[in-house]
Amino acid sequence: MTSRQLSKLTARLGFWLLVALVVVMAVFPFYYAIKTSFTPSGDLFRVELWPTRATLANYLQIFSQRSFLQAIFNSVVVATSVVFIALLLGITASYALGRVRFRGRTTVLLVILGVSMFPQVAVLSGLFEVIRALNLYNNPGGLILSYTIFTLPFTVWVLTTFMRQLPLELEEAAIMDGATPWVTITKVFLPLMWPAMATTGLLAFIAAWNEFLFALTFTLTDSQRTVPVAIALLSGGSAYELPWAPIMAASVVVTVPLVILVIIFQRRIVSGLTAGAVKG
């Protein structure tokens, strides 16, 4: 073997080692959470990479808690409603911003970008007052309202980008036929926007599903909480020993659907994220 071949081999080997390292780093914590969720609580003190005994007891335990089921239900309701509202308001707004030239358009776009950069805690006290005034404190409705602060700017921004890429001829033809802007949106653009809406909707869903600060602050009782808060507070039970196996079981339950969605839609998600950020 010549030295040239040898160095090529080392380079290939090094590359594959790097790939293996990246994959292990990315996957291992999730694997370990899954493993822990199947571990009988008595075995938790034995640290091991593979489970020697597996049990469903932890899953049975969390699913027998009414508050956990309620939290999942609340999360589904909140995230779905937020996606629906963000898409509804986003599609009309993005038509205006993407297809019509008018004075103040740049200002509106800047305001939207500015809102997406807000630290959430900066609106906490003001939003608390609004939510109380609307009688939405300790109510999923308050969360649905407050989550639009981060889902709406993002949705409008990405949909505007997609809206721009649609061919001009379509709209001209619609205008020639005397279609109003509303008809143009619903009959001409909407059918073409489904892929973009699916992507932004999914990203908005993930963001709403994961939100923690507002959910923690604007809810009070177990029955109104969302899953991130439920999981964070599971640990608050005892200062001495945390119920790690049930916590991991709950974590797996709320994460597996997301991971599956992300893997199925990975191409779309990558294009959605980059459309919002890089391509513009």
Place this chain on the structure above:
Amino acid sequence: MSTPVTESAPIPARPLPATYRSTKVRRQRVRAAWYFLAPMLVTLAMVAGWPLLRTFYFSLTDASLSDLSDTLFIGLENYLVYDDGRWFGVLADPIWWRAVWNTVYFSVVSVSLEVVFGVVVALILNAEFKGRTLVRAAVLIPWAIPTIVSAQMWAWMLNDQFGIINHLLMGVGLIDSPIAWTADARYSMWAVIMVDVWKTTPFVALLVLAALQMLPKDCYEAAEVDGIHPVKVFFRVTLPLITPALMVAVIFRLLDALRVFDVIYVLTSNSTSTMSMSIYARQQLVEFQDVGYGSAASTLLFLIIALATIAYLYLGRKQLQLGGE
């Protein structure tokens, strides 16, 4: 500040042909545009504009969470006041300054690490190899996991007695007794940074990957023909070309890191050794019910983030102009 993030500023809408201009159709379109924008703008005003103004206002009052209507205007006393030979207010609170330092430290270290690892991961994903799709899916997993869940997962792995991290480190002989990663002030910040880097490196990697895939192939072919070392090619060709994408990734991550809340809240709760500005502000607002004082801290955080954004955009544009033109 005309166009904040230079690259993400949308390209102008294509103008309609001249025949449409200043016609009835055009006027109708502009009117419709505002009708279409109105619901979104009203919603944003309700959840962002108005609450932000109220937060500014509360910061000048002695408002308390139990009764927000009964407030007294006290000027800048929540920020800083000299009373009875001592300074009071957020700006005189060493814990606040500790939180500022923690947040800045956390942001700078974690974003730097994320950029380095993100570029490495993106370069790997950009190479042609069998199973690339699988590797990309695997890399996306940390990003898909809710922050709270990843914080809990790591809290368990970093557990001082039964955590696998201590177990592995002791197994290879790096440490001889378990470390209380999240409780010990010497390590807790690094634990937080580690979790954040793990979770958000995929995001940076994706943005960089998108930029890498838009690079012209011919440069690389030319470099290969000339026999230039790949490392040199990376620093001379690739890095300058992906700088705009990197800058977008950095600003997104930096703004996120400066407002960090959930990772730290779950991993180390209210410990002052890792407390961020957001945690400090929320603690005052909600736990101590002191809306006035907490709002002052929130306002300061808002100002710091706004300043960081402006400074970053200014420097970024300057650098881009120097490098690009």
